[in-house]
Amino acid sequence: xxxxxxKKVLIVDDAQFTRNMLxxxxxxxxxxxxVGEASNGVEAISLYKKLNPDLVTxxxxxxxxxxxxxxxxxxxxxxxxxxxxxxxxxxxxxxxxAAKKGAKDFxxxxxxxxxxxxxMNRILxxxx
Amino acid sequence: xxxxxxxxxxxxxxxxxxxxxEDEILTLEENPNNSKPIxxxxxxxxxxxxxxxxxxxxxxxxxxxxxxSFLDNxxxxxxxxxxxxxxxxxxxxxxxxxKNVLNQVKKxxxxxxxxxxxxxxKNSFESFETEEYDITFIEALNLEEISKLLNQNxxxxxxxxxxxEDTCVFKKVRLFIIFRALNENGKICWTNPVPEELxxxxxRNDFEIYFITKNNxxxxxxxxxxxxxxxxxxxxxxxxxxxxxTIADLKxxxxxxxxxxxxxxxxxxxxxxxxxxxxxxRVSHITEGYTDGTVKIMSVKVNIEYLEELMNYFGELVxxxxxxxxxxxxxxxRTLARLIDKMDKPFLxxxxxxxxxxxxxxxxxxxxxxxxxxDVANETGKKIRLILEGTNVEIDRKILEExxxxxxxxxxxxxxxxxxxxxxxxxxxxDEFGILKLRTYRRAGSIFIEVQDDGAGINYDKIRxxxxxxxxxxxxxAKELTKEDLNHFILxxxxxxxxxxxxxxxxxxxxxxxAERIKELGGDFSIHSEKDIGTKxxxxxxxxxxxxxxxxxxxxxxxxxxxxxxxxxxxxYNPNQVEYIEGEQxxxxxxxxxxxxxxxxxxxxxNESETNSHKKIAIWCQKDEENSAVFVADxxxxxxxxxxxxxxxxxxDSRDILGSTITGEGIICLIIDVLSIITSxxxxxxxxxxx
Numbered sequence: 064x065x066x067x068x069x070k071k072v073l074i075v076d077d078a079q080f081t082r083n084m085l086x087x088x089x090x091x092x093x094x095x096x097x098v099g100e101a102s103n104g105v106e107a108i109s110l111y112k113k114l115n116p117d118l119v120t121x122x123x124x125x126x127x128x129x130x131x132x133x134x135x136x137x138x139x140x141x142x143x144x145x146x147x148x149x150x151x152x153x154x155x156x157x158x159x160x161a162a163k164k165g166a167k168d169f170x171x172x173x174x175x176x177x178x179x180x181x182x183m184n185r186i187l188x189x190x191x
Numbered sequence: 192x193x194x195x196x197x198x199x200x201x202x203x204x205x206x207x208x209x210x211x212x213e214d215e216i217l218t219l220e221e222n223p224n225n226s227k228p229i230x231x232x233x234x235x236x237x238x239x240x241x242x243x244x245x246x247x248x249x250x251x252x253x254x255x256x257x258x259x260s261f262l263d264n265x266x267x268x269x270x271x272x273x274x275x276x277x278x279x280x281x282x283x284x285x286x287x288x289x290k291n292v293l294n295q296v297k298k299x300x301x302x303x304x305x306x307x308x309x310x311x312x313k314n315s316f317e318s319f320e321t322e323e324y325d326i327t328f329i330e331a332l333n334l335e336e337i338s339k340l341l342n343q344n345x346x347x348x349x350x351x352x353x354x355x356e357d358t359c360v361f362k363k364v365r366l367f368i369i370f371r372a373l374n375e376n377g378k379i380c381w382t383n384p385v386p387e388e389l390x391x392x393x394x395r396n397d398f399e400i401y402f403i404t405k406n407n408x409x410x411x412x413x414x415x416x417x418x419x420x421x422x423x424x425x426x427x428x429x430x431x432x433x434x435x436x437t438i439a440d441l442k443x444x445x446x447x448x449x450x451x452x453x454x455x456x457x458x459x460x461x462x463x464x465x466x467x468x469x470x471x472x473r474v475s476h477i478t479e480g481y482t483d484g485t486v487k488i489m490s491v492k493v494n495i496e497y498l499e500e501l502m503n504y505f506g507e508l509v510x511x512x513x514x515x516x517x518x519x520x521x522x523x524x525r526t527l528a529r530l531i532d533k534m535d536k537p538f539l540x541x542x543x544x545x546x547x548x549x550x551x552x553x554x555x556x557x558x559x560x561x562x563x564x565x566d567v568a569n570e571t572g573k574k575i576r577l578i579l580e581g582t583n584v585e586i587d588r589k590i591l592e593e594x595x596x597x598x599x600x601x602x603x604x605x606x607x608x609x610x611x612x613x614x615x616x617x618x619x620x621x622d623e624f625g626i627l628k629l630r631t632y633r634r635a636g637s638i639f640i641e642v643q644d645d646g647a648g649i650n651y652d653k654i655r656x657x658x659x660x661x662x663x664x665x666x667x668x669a670k671e672l673t674k675e676d677l678n679h680f681i682l683x684x685x686x687x688x689x690x691x692x693x694x695x696x697x698x699x700x701x702x703x704x705x706a707e708r709i710k711e712l713g714g715d716f717s718i719h720s721e722k723d724i725g726t727k728x729x730x731x732x733x734x735x736x737x738x739x740x741x742x743x744x745x746x747x748x749x750x751x752x753x754x755x756x757x758x759x760x761x762x763x764y765n766p767n768q769v770e771y772i773e774g775e776q777x778x779x780x781x782x783x784x785x786x787x788x789x790x791x792x793x794x795x796x797x798n799e800s801e802t803n804s805h806k807k808i809a810i811w812c813q814k815d816e817e818n819s820a821v822f823v824a825d826x827x828x829x830x831x832x833x834x835x836x837x838x839x840x841x842x843x844d845s846r847d848i849l850g851s852t853i854t855g856e857g858i859i860c861l862i863i864d865v866l867s868i869i870t871s872x873x874x875x876x877x878x879x880x881x882x
Contacts (some may be wrong), residue, residue: 155360155361155363158361158364159363159367162364162367162368163367167368168368168417168419169364169368170419171360171361178419181419185416185417
């Protein structure tokens, strides 16, 4: 990895509000940059191909194409893709499904800022 | 479109099925661990699915289909306690949906249910299923495979302790992610709690993983450190031998726990979370030989109804066998008679096994008292520590059922009236926690159950007052009465009334009823109490009844039986040995003087064919060292194994009758409860001595 190059994050969520929140938190980390936002699975896949991010935050319930399918397809493109599920409470079944499909970890909504920061730090540290 | 006749048929069939569904749901509600209703429900919904589709109710059919597949899952997996109520509610609701449709159809309205509704049902089932019925993500290895792995080059074994953050909600997914990460880098061999439990994710926040890997400690730590929601990780390297032994040990305990809970299931399934640890440890070394992965199934689950039936059939066999041997004696066919006699041994053996089948550990019922005591203590604002002792004592299931309510009564009373409120206890210099002890032990053919509290004790002064007030005795004489004398009064029905709430700490009518109940069971009830030290109630109940060895006797023209276990000796009756003391008859045996009871008088029998008194027999029956009596009957007949049937009578005092039985000749014969007669005689005497 080239030094000084920031790590790229793609945010996938159908709610603008959530996307903004995530973006604000993530952009606080110096070495990380949010490079794209997708509001459904279809967009997520095409943006992934285009941007090749280091990490994807993935909502599960979205119109057009859900997060589980998107996770599956992204991992087909890149089996080493790091996908972190960001899901609402009460969706344990879906989260498990996503984990089985290969999502790396998960965070529940509503999330705390520190949680997001922790995930970013931990996961990106491991990639070094 | 279906014809009118088709619709009629549909209505009647659907009505039947709905009725059946309702019955099964109710059965399930009563006993949620019974898998039979689920199976039945599965079939009824399956049939309903087909039926509704035929008449053109596509949505309703789908609705039934979702229930069917859900029930199919539920058959294979256990529904957790928390989900159970929800589950049953849903079943009831589904029933109402079906009923509504059917009612409409009856009115001629063939309207199907809404498709959205079906979708809702489907979704709610999905949330159910995925939470409850899922995955196995730990592939537990058997010991052989573990040994193989350990022998591989560079493989090291570790125990990993993991504690999740308290805020972790999706434990199942969290566990999945942890296990996946580990299994990508090695092999999980076993877990504590066991994999089965872990996967249900009903664990506390911490657990241990037994892990084999080529990685070192630091690598493992790194792998786990990437995972969120982990609060603490402790990685301990373990030597191969110890690793194997620990796993073998854990597996052994687990198997035992499983088989223990299976045998407990025979009666009460509700308390499966607690298992007698001592018991497991005690037995675990025995089964060590089996812990190599090929664990033998040590017990099976049997419907209690089958056991009851088996007992009844065996009972009938005993009666028939007695009949045959009786006939053979009359015919004097020695060869056959000998053969029949030889049957005694297998009969006895079967009888013994049947007894054992009927036995359950008192624990199965007594465990429930923890909750009871807790609730009553809260209710009364008292602090109680309940101690259960001897919970592994086994007793006849029937008897256990019957002593339940007397025990509940005693426990409640002990908390309400025995144990003092915390403040009062502190004033008295006692610990603010009252001790309530339920102790069970076996002696001879009896089970003894003690309910002991360390409360205020019985106020005997007040009982003396009451004895005087009720006119049993005058003040001076009442002073002479011992506690034992006074205890007899406590147990007299109606001796104290509800208005004497504080008399004997409020233990009024209730105790008389408890004593009565225990006596009905052929047991005994006694009281020991010390002021401010506490009270101990002792129940002494037979540990089984059903088949008894009995001595048949004739009184006047009728047959009676006395359990041989109560008989000390049988003599020819000799009128010269009778002594009269204060108008009461006693019988002299060696140097002893024993109360004499003429059974024909006692049972109010009219002796039409007056038997010669010198032909009579005197049966010496003993209750315990101090209490015995001689019973006079007219004739001694044979001894038999008899099947005791409960006996209820309106026309005589059935307290003297233990039960009834049918002899080999098919004659109904009453079994005399000599112990009860001895007890009431001694009580009478104490009271008559007083008055």
